[in-house]
Amino acid sequence: MPRGPIRDLCAAGAAVLLVTAAVLVGRHVQGTSRTLFADWPPLLASWEPHLGPGTPAAVLVAIATVAYGPALAARLPWRALVALTWGTAVAWICSLALVDGWQRGIAGRLTTRHEYLQAIDRFHDIPAALRGFTGHILVGSPDNWPAHVAGHPPAATLTFVLLDRIGLRGGGWAGMWCVTVGATACVAVLVAVRALAGEELARGAAPFLVLAPTAVWMGTSADAYFAAVAAWAVALLALAVTGRSPGWAGASGLLFGLACYLSYGLTLVAPIAAAVLVLGRHGIRARPVLLVSLLAGLAVVPTVFTLAGFHWWEAYHLLVTRYHQGVGGIRPYGYWVWANLACTVLLTGPATAAGLRRTGAVLVRRRGAALLRPGGAAADVRLALLVSAALLALLVADLSGMSKAETERIWLPFALWLLPACAFLALPRTSGSAPAGGIPVRAWLTAQALLALLLNHLLLTGW
Numbered sequence: 001m002p003r004g005p006i007r008d009l010c011a012a013g014a015a016v017l018l019v020t021a022a023v024l025v026g027r028h029v030q031g032t033s034r035t036l037f038a039d040w041p042p043l044l045a046s047w048e049p050h051l052g053p054g055t056p057a058a059v060l061v062a063i064a065t066v067a068y069g070p071a072l073a074a075r076l077p078w079r080a081l082v083a084l085t086w087g088t089a090v091a092w093i094c095s096l097a098l099v100d101g102w103q104r105g106i107a108g109r110l111t112t113r114h115e116y117l118q119a120i121d122r123f124h125d126i127p128a129a130l131r132g133f134t135g136h137i138l139v140g141s142p143d144n145w146p147a148h149v150a151g152h153p154p155a156a157t158l159t160f161v162l163l164d165r166i167g168l169r170g171g172g173w174a175g176m177w178c179v180t181v182g183a184t185a186c187v188a189v190l191v192a193v194r195a196l197a198g199e200e201l202a203r204g205a206a207p208f209l210v211l212a213p214t215a216v217w218m219g220t221s222a223d224a225y226f227a228a229v230a231a232w233a234v235a236l237l238a239l240a241v242t243g244r245s246p247g248w249a250g251a252s253g254l255l256f257g258l259a260c261y262l263s264y265g266l267t268l269v270a271p272i273a274a275a276v277l278v279l280g281r282h283g284i285r286a287r288p289v290l291l292v293s294l295l296a297g298l299a300v301v302p303t304v305f306t307l308a309g310f311h312w313w314e315a316y317h318l319l320v321t322r323y324h325q326g327v328g329g330i331r332p333y334g335y336w337v338w339a340n341l342a343c344t345v346l347l348t349g350p351a352t353a354a355g356l357r358r359t360g361a362v363l364v365r366r367r368g369a370a371l372l373r374p375g376g377a378a379a380d381v382r383l384a385l386l387v388s389a390a391l392l393a394l395l396v397a398d399l400s401g402m403s404k405a406e407t408e409r410i411w412l413p414f415a416l417w418l419l420p421a422c423a424f425l426a427l428p429r430t431s432g433s434a435p436a437g438g439i440p441v442r443a444w445l446t447a448q449a450l451l452a453l454l455l456n457h458l459l460l461t462g463w
Contacts, residue, residue, distance in 0.1 A: 003360075005438045008425070011357035012350035012447075022342035029335055033188040037327040037405065042339035043346065044406050045459040053269040054105070055457070056096025062211065062449035070426065070441050078199065082187055085200035089211045094458045097179070097219030106175040109220040114147040116160045117174060123161040131309030137318040139325045148222070150322055154310055155261035155301070156222060157304075175220035182224025185416050186210060188231035193420050195280050199385035204426035209419050210446055213349045213452040216232050216376045217409045221463060223263070227413040230269045232261040234276060237294065237445060241280025243453035246293035255403060261301050262314050265402070265410065266391040272417055273367055275389035279382050320402070328404055329330025342393065343408045347415045351444035354422030356391070359384045362424070380427075383420060390417030409463045 013048025019042075065088060073081060097105040111117045122143075123129045136143055137150045144150065149157050160174050168177070186209040194202035212232040218224035233255035240249035254275065259266040277284065284290050302312065323329065345353060362384040394414040397403045403410055426441045455461070 006031050007357060007361075008354035008439060012354045015345040015350055015353035017168055018338075019345050022339040024336065029332070032303070035306050035330055035332055036335065037331060040257050040459060041334075042342045042405070043408055043455075043461065044463055045461045047459040049456065049462070050099070052099040052101050052105070054095040054100075057091070057095035058099060058456070060451060061088065061095055061324050062453065064205060065211045065425045066115065066442050066445045066449060067200075069210065069445065073203045073206040078194075082190065085103070085190055085206050086183055086187045089186045089215070090180060092210060093179050093183055093215045093219040096215050096452060097175075100460065103174075106173040106179070106220045107170070109171065110160070110174045110178070110222065116146075116149055116157045117151045117171060119157055120145045120161050120164050123157065126158070126161070130305065133310050133357055134315045134318055137315060138322050147326070151319060151321040152263050153261040153312060153315060153380050154305070155258060156226070157264065159222075159262075177220050178222055178225045178309060179213065181228050182218045182221075183228075185218075185224070185231040185412075187226040188228065188235040189416055189420060191384060192231075192235040192238040193386070193423070194278070195235070195242045199381040200429075201379055201383050201420070201423040204281065204423035205420040207441070207445055208351060208355075208448065209416075211448050211452070212352075212416075213448060213455060214347055214412060214415055214419070214457050214462060216452055217347065217412060217463075221409050221412070223409045225410045226259065226262045226266060227416055229255055230260060230266050230413045231416060233259055234269065234272050237273060237276050238280065238293070240290055241276060241283040243283060246287070246289050249293040250297035253294040253298075254300055257301030258412075259430060261305055262310070263413075264319060265397060266413060268397055269413065271393045271396070271399045272386070272387045272414075279385060287348050298368045310418035316428045324404060328402075331404040333401050333404060337398060337401075340398050340403060340405075342413075344411060344415060344418075346451070346455065347408050347411065348418050349448040351422045351425060352418050354444070355424050356387070356418065358424035359387050363388065380424070383423065387418060387421045390414050394418075406463055408461075421459065 017182045022042040023040075025040070026036055030036040030038065030041055035096065069088075072084065076084065091255055094106075100324075101103065109115070133154050135141060136145045138144060154160055161178075163169070163173060163177060163375055192201050193205055197253045218227075232375050233252050236248050236252035236255065240246070240252060256269070259269060305312070315423075366378065366381045397406075397414065422444065425439070
């Protein structure tokens, strides 16, 4: 076997060892000090082997995607591929969620005591709720918000309030909103990769975007919806800097602003956006109005919320205090700062670990010269830079200490941008096979699917 595939296997093996260490050390720490507040560290989950009504569908989607995904990704017309990517992602997310049944897997997820739907009745007067939002963040404040409401800017809860107002009431509608909108994040990443790094790499990434273990936590979590908003902000920016009208940049800015008012942590999408601006710098130089449009769009949502009485920075500082009032102040940083990375392995799968190894190899092999050429970087370097920016965002979130546990859900907006690294495993692509002596793409896809199926059938995940 050539050295490349051997190194890919070593990268995947190192990722497995990291997860094993996190499980063993985590079980020891939790068993002795009970400070991790996770029954099956490093995941917030409990051991509960089970089957459910979604099991046959999940297995069928996995088999079909492994068998036909690479060939269809290579041959379908682009628009058909985009539609198929979204439809298959919805089927994969839903079928995995339904392994736990409709109520426990979808309809009940967003109705628990920590979730957004618990606070809907308190938003009957939306302007008043926004003006008084910060007064209910701290644990000791009167009628303090449920954990997830307090932990996010009010646009997150307002989404479900507005769904309720238009008649889409209850956990079932809220859950399906997160699934169907969240699944579009795969499409957004696909669109961005095509715009920045070319169609061949985008097609290579498509099956991995669909069949990722991230689906276990995208159904049903509001973070899947947040991830989609952030992903489309990046995708629209990529389209704008590669030749579309300034309106695309304005729409991108609007979504970036919304993302920051859905989750404080989505400010860390900035490195990914910066990578897009660097890769599209020639388009920006040709049309500086793109930046004006981007900044104008970016100002809209913060202006509206500020005028309504919600002050982002004040709320964020109160959130930091509340975070340390709860289990976040007890969970040991020394464990989670590396165990979070093990969560990321489970979130993105062994193929992504191998893909990141190839990403690093591309940057080392092509360092310096390619990006500075008048024509810009080669396609593989451009993709490697985009993926590296996402990895940087994730590492900053990790080192901040504000992401101790539950990162399998919280880091969805960043983890999705690591998955395109798997496109390097599909080059050269010949109907889903690998180069002579290499590892077939279908083998990597099988590993991704098996990990997701095992996680969802052996563990009862929570957040």
